[in-house]
Amino acid sequence: MTLGAVAVFCGSSLGNDPAYAAAAALTGRTLAERGIDVVYGGGHVGLMGxxxxxxxxxxxxxxxVIPRSLHDRELTHTGVTDLxxxxxxxxxxxVMADHSDAFLALPGGAGTLEEIAEQWTWAQLTIHDKRSGFLDVLGFWQPMRQMLDSMIEAGFVKESQRDIVAIDGDLDRLLxxxxxxxxxTDKWAAQVKR
Incomplete structure (x- = not known):
C-alpha cells in the first residue's frame, strides 16, 4: 500500500527536550520529501506547528483541521495548503481520519493519546483498516509498549490485533x-452470538 496522507497527532507544546522538536521537524520534512500529505490539527503552536x-x-x-473554538483563539496555522x-x-x-491512510503519534499529552487511541479503536472494530504508529522519541512511548503488552496479557486486546499498532524510534521503519x-481481523469476528 502506498501512503498518500498520514495524520500526525502530537503536542501543542514543544516539550522540555529539543529532541522532540527535532523529531517533529524530521517527520514533517520526511513526509513531504516522500510525497505524503501531512494531515494534522491545524495549529501553529508546539510540535504540531x-x-x-x-x-x-x-x-x-x-x-x-481545527475546531472553531481554537481557530477563534488565533491558534490556526494560516500558511497550510488546505484548512x-x-x-x-x-x-x-x-475529518482527519477520512483524509488519512495511517496515523502517527509523536510525543504529546492527553489530546495526542486520545486521538491516536480512537483511531486504534476504530481499526479494532474495522471501522477502517488503517494502522497507527507511535514515534518513540527518547523512549517517550515505552510505557505505551508496556501497556499494550499488559492489555494483551490480561485478555483485553487480542494478540491477533497487535499489528494495528507499531511503536518504533526509527521514522523510516515506522513508515x-x-x-x-x-x-x-474484526475484534468480534470470533465471538459467539447470544
Missing part, C-alpha cells in the same frame, strides 16, 4: 510498517 512548518518548507502538502475549520473535536478527528497491508 513544527511538523507543519517543516513539511511546508520541504514543499509538502499540509492539511490542517478545514470544524465545529467540534469529534468532527476534527473524523514502512504503516504502509504495509492490514493483517488483523
Amino acid at each position: 513544527t511538523v507543519a512548518d517543516a513539511a511546508l518548507a520541504a514543499g509538502g502538502r499540509v492539511v490542517g 478545514h475549520v470544524v465545529e467540534t473535536m469529534h468532527e476534527r478527528k473524523a 514502512e510498517v504503516l504502509a504495509s497491508p492490514p493483517r488483523w
Whole structure:
C-alpha cells in the first residue's frame, strides 16, 4: 500500500527536550520529501506547528483541521495548503481520519493519546483498516509498549490485533510498517452470538 496522507497527532507544546522538536521537524520534512500529505490539527503552536512548518518548507502538502473554538483563539496555522475549520473535536478527528491512510503519534499529552487511541479503536472494530504508529522519541512511548503488552496479557486486546499498532524510534521503519497491508481481523469476528 502506498501512503498518500498520514495524520500526525502530537503536542501543542514543544516539550522540555529539543529532541522532540527535532523529531517533529524530521517527520514533517520526511513526509513531504516522500510525497505524503501531512494531515494534522491545524495549529501553529508546539510540535504540531513544527511538523507543519517543516513539511511546508520541504514543499509538502499540509492539511490542517481545527475546531472553531481554537481557530477563534488565533491558534490556526494560516500558511497550510488546505484548512478545514470544524465545529467540534469529534468532527476534527473524523475529518482527519477520512483524509488519512495511517496515523502517527509523536510525543504529546492527553489530546495526542486520545486521538491516536480512537483511531486504534476504530481499526479494532474495522471501522477502517488503517494502522497507527507511535514515534518513540527518547523512549517517550515505552510505557505505551508496556501497556499494550499488559492489555494483551490480561485478555483485553487480542494478540491477533497487535499489528494495528507499531511503536518504533526509527521514522523510516515506522513508515514502512504503516504502509504495509492490514493483517488483523474484526475484534468480534470470533465471538459467539447470544
